[in-house]
Amino acid sequence: MSRPERSILPEGAAAGTLRQTSVSHIAFRVPDVANAVDFYNRVLGMQVHSVLADGGFRLGWGEGHHVLDLLPGDKALLHYGFEVRDNGGIDGIRDRLTDANIAFQAIDDSYVDAAVGPVDGIVVHDPDGNEVHFHSAVCRQGEHSADTGRRPIKFQHTTIGTPDVPRFVDFFTAVAGFRISDQLQNGHFCWMRSDRDHHTLAVVDVGRGGDIDHYSYDLAEWNDFKAWCDRLTDLDVLVQWGPGRHGPGNNLFVFFDDPAGNHVELSAEMEKFHDDRVEYVPRRWKPIPQTVNLWGGQTPTWRKVDPEVRA
Numbered sequence: 001m002s003r004p005e006r007s008i009l010p011e012g013a014a015a016g017t018l019r020q021t022s023v024s025h026i027a028f029r030v031p032d033v034a035n036a037v038d039f040y041n042r043v044l045g046m047q048v049h050s051v052l053a054d055g056g057f058r059l060g061w062g063e064g065h066h067v068l069d070l071l072p073g074d075k076a077l078l079h080y081g082f083e084v085r086d087n088g089g090i091d092g093i094r095d096r097l098t099d100a101n102i103a104f105q106a107i108d109d110s111y112v113d114a115a116v117g118p119v120d121g122i123v124v125h126d127p128d129g130n131e132v133h134f135h136s137a138v139c140r141q142g143e144h145s146a147d148t149g150r151r152p153i154k155f156q157h158t159t160i161g162t163p164d165v166p167r168f169v170d171f172f173t174a175v176a177g178f179r180i181s182d183q184l185q186n187g188h189f190c191w192m193r194s195d196r197d198h199h200t201l202a203v204v205d206v207g208r209g210g211d212i213d214h215y216s217y218d219l220a221e222w223n224d225f226k227a228w229c230d231r232l233t234d235l236d237v238l239v240q241w242g243p244g245r246h247g248p249g250n251n252l253f254v255f256f257d258d259p260a261g262n263h264v265e266l267s268a269e270m271e272k273f274h275d276d277r278v279e280y281v282p283r284r285w286k287p288i289p290q291t292v293n294l295w296g297g298q299t300p301t302w303r304k305v306d307p308e309v310r311a
């Protein structure tokens with residue numbers, strides 16, 4: 001019997017190159033910036049780091065690198081970023097982009113906070129045209145310590161919606177150096193890692209590109225979910241999905257929306273991968289609701305269930 005392919009999705013030659021790379025920041029246009037800033041301050045405990053030139057605000061925790069840019073306009077994803085702490089990581093991405101004839105630019109100083117030190121980085125576009133930043137290590141003072149129930153530990157992952165999962169996965173594994181952790185059997189959802197966490201980036205087929213499906217912040221532990229759900233209720237923020245536990249990643253989750261309608265996830269207990277000790281083969285999850293919600297099988301209201309799941 002022949003051995004099955006390692007993955008049903010294309011996993012490019014550079015897969016696994018990045019092992020110390022995490023999400024860094026994300027930027028949205030939102031119709032009401034003041035309302036969104038107030039929301040991220042009250043609900044997620046973020047502080048304004050700086051005022052941006054075109055009427056936007058830069059937010060984060062502590063005095064380190066920022067997490068979120070909010071700029072005025074119709075709801076849109078502006079860019080998403082990764083902090084590459086791997087030795088030679090940025091140079092490697094640069095080389096692979098050059099080999100693949102994909103255009104990129106040096107990261108603009110305006111994306112970097114003065115407090116975090118000099119940064120080497122690039123700006124490139126993913127296969128759907130979304131702007132992606134890869135930058136070198138920055139100081140993140142003030143993160144990685146939760147004020148239980150009031151602010152998460154860190155920005156944890158971004159999940160992008162796309163019409164073409166294989167193309168997206170090929171770019172992030174062949175060029176950027178991510179590795180596939182899990183996938184749906186039908187290839188319509190893929191979870192990718194770039195450090196020990198099961199996924200720092202995921203991609204789901206939503207029939208179109210140009211926006212996130214959701215993005216996620218880490219809580220410390222399960223007990224925090226109780227405090228968060230009660231607090232969200234006190235703040236008149238409705239829970240949109242969960243609490244539950246995902247199959248891929250095994251992480252606990254609960255979802256709510258920001259005022260612009262971006263789906264925000266809180267998660268904990270994400271599976272860790274120790275690639276230096278064992279060779280993992282990406283699993284192939286059934287495209288059924290129980291895959292994304294082991295406890296109850298419900299899917300989020302905004303995400304269509306594959307027609308084959310209904311059969």
Ligand SMILES: [Fe+2]
Pocket residue numbers: 157159214215216265
């Ligand atoms: Fe997620």
